[in-house]
Amino acid sequence: MIQFSALAFLFLLPVLTAAQLSGSAAVKTCDVTDYGAVADLSTDLGTALASAFAACKSGGLVVIPEGDYAMSTWVTLNGGSAWALQLDGTIYRTGTAGGNMIFIEHTSDFELFSSTSSGAVQGYGYKYHVDGSLSGPRILRLYDVSDFSVHDIALVDAPAFHFSLDTCSNGEVYNMAIRGGNSGGLDGIDVWSTNMWIHDVMVTNKDECVTVKSPAKNILVENIYCNWSGGCAFGSLGSDTDITDVIYRNIYTIKSNQMMMIKSNGGSGSVSNVVFENFIGHSNAYSLDVDQYWSSMSTVDGDGVSLSNMTFSNWSGTCASGTQRGPIKFACADGAPCTDMTVTDFNMWTDSGSSIYYTCRSAFGDGACLKDGSASSYAMVTQTVTSAPSSYSAKTLPDDLTTDFGTTASIPIPTIPTSFYPGATPISALLGNSGSSKKSTSAAQLADVASATASASTTRTNTAASSFITSNSSSSSLTTSSLSGSNPASSGSPVSIQYYFEKFACVMYYTYAAYAIYLVVKEWLLWSPFAIFFGGDDNADTQPLEYWPTILISSLRFRF
16 A cells, blocks of 8 residues: 655645646547558457557547448457547447447546547447347447546447446436337447436437436436437336436437336336426327336346336327327336326327327326325226327427338438437537537546636536435425536536546645645744743754754654
């Protein structure tokens, strides 16, 4: 273990402060073409990317420049801090192994982005799917990554999942397009992490759009465009489920399986303190679907996952058939009834037919077919609605697809849209539309602290949902109006750990400097001829000047 004395810290602080405030500093850039990569759709990118990462994993910028790159070997980028991966080219899968094409783990202060908003990974999953296989690799997985962002890239046609966020913290994901085949098992974004902010993302597939899995805490998902997708969901949920403090808002879903689904079959644990607000749907099979007897998963031991304190508000649009699959379904576990459910301002209608129905089982709360109180379980009840709500009609988006992409042909790489929810402006502009090239947060902070702080594309140390979720998690309800003021983006000034460290460093520097001066004066007085007047030993010898540094070091060492 390294022992860091107070005196060493005292003299290091001005060095740190000077480095942070000096403006420009050299940043190591590792271009993969300098490590053997060639944009020829033949040469393997994997080995070059691994080598570039090894050289730039501590404070550097790894660049994949524009061009088309083949990737036949997968990479695990383990460790590192304050580094970034700039993907401006397009990566094409040519390998056949399973696992993860790009696996990033055990790192902090990280950013993956495209400075042109046109960087992409093409997984060519259809080459597996045409034979009904899902045995190929995932495109991107992050594990144990903290203080990070992923943005301005497209992930296309994954052989398996597209993007997984596993046990991560303080992350922001935004300005992305994910486009997959029309098959189950091709998840868009799966997240089981803490303090996450996912926004302004479009997903096309036939499975999860943006889905929260267990365990998860403090998650904000907003401005999501499920464009012919499976739809958003919680789950599948099993044993020891632990999900709390989640907000989904501004969710636009068209031609998808559901607008929102909570799915389990048996299991244990809990999901609590959740808000689902501002949902627009068009021609989806299901709308609000809570199914704790989901037949597509095997039964898990346990009485059921406890669902409590959930609000569903401001939903509008249509389902495909309001009598075949009604827009509200609460099929809660008899052994663990749903409690404190609230459905309000729910204005859904049907594309076909002249009525819709709501169904509830062992579900308690307010609105729709929910029962008052929190008594024991009850059998399924049905509530029929025969007149359309006056305000069910909802806006559409210009990028709405008219057909899916199937599973037998190559899927084109999309352009990231500039609108993800009707009437909502994206929180961050696309880098490709900003008129300037963007560096990673880490590199930008090293190169120019001032410009990095002002840059709209700087990675925010993500208070994410913790800034949006109520500070009192035991509250009986969550509201977003009182929480949105903490959004770092809304202030126009990114917030980062470095900012607080600089403030702390300045305070500590001047505090230690003042204390050092005090110690020098005190030691001089105590060993001077005037020591008798200051409480010193009148028999002590006056100490020569050359001993004062030793005296000061000893004083600091024993005092701290």
